[in-house]
């Protein structure tokens with residue numbers, strides 16, 4: 001049976017979500033929409049053929065024709081909206097970041113668990129076709145042991161005023177974009193591996209705001225792997241979404257958005273929308289074939305609604321949102337202190353005490369292998385370490 005959805009919010013992401021939820025030959029329908037302003041709620045309802053609309057959040061959540069509530073509101077409203085769903089006993093799916101900080105996220109996690117309602121964290125970027133295929137390869141061991149996972153999300157800045165208000169948004173680009181990068185890199189490293197410490201640089205380099213508009217961070221995991229994020233609201237040239245994974249047996253590079261293999265030149269005649277946050281629609285441009293698919297929205301809703309039907313957990317839950325918030329709290333603490341700061345996880349459901357892996361590779365009974373290389377002058381060089389003496393030797397064959 002199709003799902004009946006209450007959409008909370010009628011803005012930018014609510015429209016992407018609605019396009020995905022009601023796209024193609026979907027059976028799922030938005031049955032009511034809440035927005036602060038009657039005019040925007042009415043416009044959204046007309047655009048998406050939604051039978052009811054309201055300027056009361058409670059009325060939308062409690063509407064009898066609603067199975068699941070989709071939160072697409074600014075960050076400072078997520079807690080209120082989640083608590084309303086818990087009161088109503090309704091399944092709830094919430095956009096990223098779950099909270100403005102880990103304390104808010106924990107409150108939401110505890111509330112949904114206490115109410116016993118279905119919950120999902122809408123982190124679309126771990127549902128993209130490229131990410132899913134890459135994760136499948138990583139899980140199958142194609143990259144060996146994962147050593148480093150990096151994710152970059154940079155663009156020229158968000159599209160609504162509340163994002164730029166540190167109080168309402170809860171932070172700047174670290175929270176807004178870092179949440180995606182943390183969940184991507186954490187997934188490659190292993191969501192059951194405990195994040196330990198964060199070192200972060202952040203600054204306000206360009207925009208006249210209180211929050212950071214550019215940041216880079218490293219996240220140490222208990223098994224020795226390192227995560228990295230690069231985020232910016234000051235990048236020029238569109239929406240840059242790239243991931244890199246490095247393992248003992250292989251490497252993955254993913255370009256999700258800006259250069260997907262679709263290049264177009266136009267003088268600007270017939271200028272049209274190119275892709276999210278594209279800064280130009282003339283000259284050489286880089287369109288995206290199907291944003292709903294390439295950004296993971298379709299796959300995300302499929303997993304979440306299937307999970308609801310099958311009474312199982314979706315791939316991303318409020319617990320994941322909480323862990324992401326806790327990592328980002330540590331990033332903010334580190335940006336302020338200029339030191340490695342601990343990730344404070346009051347709730348941790350993954351592995352404990354995973355030591356660093358053994359790095360020694362046996363060459364034979366007496367040697368460890370350091371490196372083997374075929375040279376341009378026709379020989380093979382072997383660099384070995386003697387097990388007994390610890391001496392490093394070279395054999396040229």
Ligand SMILES: NC(=O)c1ccc[n+]([C@@H]2O[C@H](COP(=O)([O-])OP(=O)(O)OC[C@H]3O[C@@H](n4cnc5c(N)ncnc54)[C@H](O)[C@@H]3O)[C@@H](O)[C@H]2O)c1
Pocket residue numbers: 009010011012013014035036037040072073074075077095096097122123124159160161162176
């Ligand atoms: N890829 C993604 O997952 C993604 C992308 C963009 C935004 N988001 C998230 O979605 C949420 C909404 O962002 P958006 O880009 O749609 O913002 P937006 O400003 O385009 O839309 C926000 C909606 O909330 C309403 N709203 C704003 N202030 C309100 C208030 N004080 N009270 C009640 N309603 C209010 C607006 O009228 C609008 O309908 C945020 O949490 C954001 O982080 C996620």
